[in-house]
Amino acid sequence: MKTEMITGALCFFSISAFGQVGINTQTPAATLDVAARTTGTSASTAEGLIAPRLTIADLNAKASAYGTAQVGSLIYVIDAGNGIPSGQTANINAAGYYFFDGTGWLKVTTGNTGSAGNSNDIYNSDGALAANRTIAMSDKTLAFSANPTSGTSHFTVDDTTLSVDALNNRVGLGTNAPSEKLHIESGNMFMHHDSPTIYFQSTIPTNYSNPNNNNGSIVFYNGANSTTEGMYMRHVNNPTGYIGGNQLQFGSIDNGAFSSILNIGNVTKQVLIGTTSPSSSNGSYSKLVINSDVANQAIQIIDGNQGNNKVLTSDVNGKGTWKSITGLTAPSTTYIWDNPGSAGTLGYYQNYVYGPYTVGKTGWYQIKSRWFYIQAPQSVSGTDQGVGTVWMQINTSSSNNMDALNNPSIVNEPVDETIMFNRMITGSMLSGKMMYLTLGTNYYIHISAALVDRYAEQKFILNYVQ
Numbered sequence: 001m002k003t004e005m006i007t008g009a010l011c012f013f014s015i016s017a018f019g020q021v022g023i024n025t026q027t028p029a030a031t032l033d034v035a036a037r038t039t040g041t042s043a044s045t046a047e048g049l050i051a052p053r054l055t056i057a058d059l060n061a062k063a064s065a066y067g068t069a070q071v072g073s074l075i076y077v078i079d080a081g082n083g084i085p086s087g088q089t090a091n092i093n094a095a096g097y098y099f100f101d102g103t104g105w106l107k108v109t110t111g112n113t114g115s116a117g118n119s120n121d122i123y124n125s126d127g128a129l130a131a132n133r134t135i136a137m138s139d140k141t142l143a144f145s146a147n148p149t150s151g152t153s154h155f156t157v158d159d160t161t162l163s164v165d166a167l168n169n170r171v172g173l174g175t176n177a178p179s180e181k182l183h184i185e186s187g188n189m190f191m192h193h194d195s196p197t198i199y200f201q202s203t204i205p206t207n208y209s210n211p212n213n214n215n216g217s218i219v220f221y222n223g224a225n226s227t228t229e230g231m232y233m234r235h236v237n238n239p240t241g242y243i244g245g246n247q248l249q250f251g252s253i254d255n256g257a258f259s260s261i262l263n264i265g266n267v268t269k270q271v272l273i274g275t276t277s278p279s280s281s282n283g284s285y286s287k288l289v290i291n292s293d294v295a296n297q298a299i300q301i302i303d304g305n306q307g308n309n310k311v312l313t314s315d316v317n318g319k320g321t322w323k324s325i326t327g328l329t330a331p332s333t334t335y336i337w338d339n340p341g342s343a344g345t346l347g348y349y350q351n352y353v354y355g356p357y358t359v360g361k362t363g364w365y366q367i368k369s370r371w372f373y374i375q376a377p378q379s380v381s382g383t384d385q386g387v388g389t390v391w392m393q394i395n396t397s398s399s400n401n402m403d404a405l406n407n408p409s410i411v412n413e414p415v416d417e418t419i420m421f422n423r424m425i426t427g428s429m430l431s432g433k434m435m436y437l438t439l440g441t442n443y444y445i446h447i448s449a450a451l452v453d454r455y456a457e458q459k460f461i462l463n464y465v466q
Helices: 002-010 056-061
Strands: 013-015 021-023 032-034 053-055 074-079 096-100 105-107 155-157 162-165 170-173 182-184 213-221 230-237 246-254 257-265 271-273 288-290 310-314 320-324 334-339 344-346 350-357 363-370 372-375 389-395 411-414 424-426 434-437 443-450 452-454 458-464
Touching: 053 056, 056 074, 334 350
Parallel strands: 021 032, 053 074, 170 182, 271 288
Antiparallel strands: 013 021, 074 096, 096 105, 155 162, 162 170, 213 230, 230 246, 246 257, 257 271, 310 320, 334 458, 344 452, 350 443, 363 434, 363 458, 372 424, 372 452, 389 411, 389 443
């Protein structure tokens, strides 16, 4: 009986001269060659090679038995729930074939689904990367296609970090249920570049709340959509009442109605507040137009000098500030320099000065004189009879010695002695002369006279030319 068993066993084994072992074959092609028996056996005879079958608990108990000498060992985990994955078994998460790499057990993936619809690849079951991986795409493309019928999260990264709604073509950042094409939830958008640029373009030229052509908008609102309260900024092409140009509009949203507040126009380079349709006078547009719906509230300027009964004034550089109206007079086109002195004789070759006088604005002035003089016969004796002279000069000196003045005169004029012979001269002194006078400067009228009487008050009338 023993002899028959040994003879039968030898029929299954064959050892070659090269130290190779064959099972069911006499010509093994490898160190161990197991050949299937397809003839002479029952159809119920199973074929195959069964690796050792263990649980996680079994492997945890045998952890000390596996080291570098056992690299390449192959087993089959029959129950991944029997025991807690740790140490060498940390990567075991399902039943299947595993091999030992010297430090732990790694899953053997086949890419084929089993009878339960599961496999060891990420396309058919959950998995974990054992190490960093890089996909070298070269000239290839990587595409994710989907044809969902429901749901909002068809591709996600860490749930809400990035979520793609392939059903509605939406992308969410910070949310897995985006409500717009790009939905950023509870966060900010930051751009950093030497020349950052954002383009906003609308393929729909009009909408129910905007009667003008809308070429892109930014909307800030509080609610589920832009039909609630909020603010907006948008580009409008040819807005109503503003033909031939574009505007950048800033405004508010009230129950779906867009109300423009500030508009910047590109044709006339205007800034419009409270209106989109500026008016012009003779084709000339103001650069800043403020249209207030509330009386006396069109503009407010706070510079620290504001107060009741003050007016806005400008310096030579156009810088404005508030000043008290006390002592301020509106610039006039006519100024009267009046010397209300009484009549009397001007002494023999005496100098007189009157002033100071000022003007309300800088420019050219023409003089109309109303000075009255007459020769003084009662003062004339001997060779001085028939001699009477008057010399006038206007400058910025208050000295009463006209002959010794160093600063140049603005305008002066002598009167011929023969004109004064026993006659009165009126309204001709310096009349028609032009003077360039400046705002804030003191001017004085100088007179050098001999043997004449001043008759009543003396006046200059200055008319502003330009």
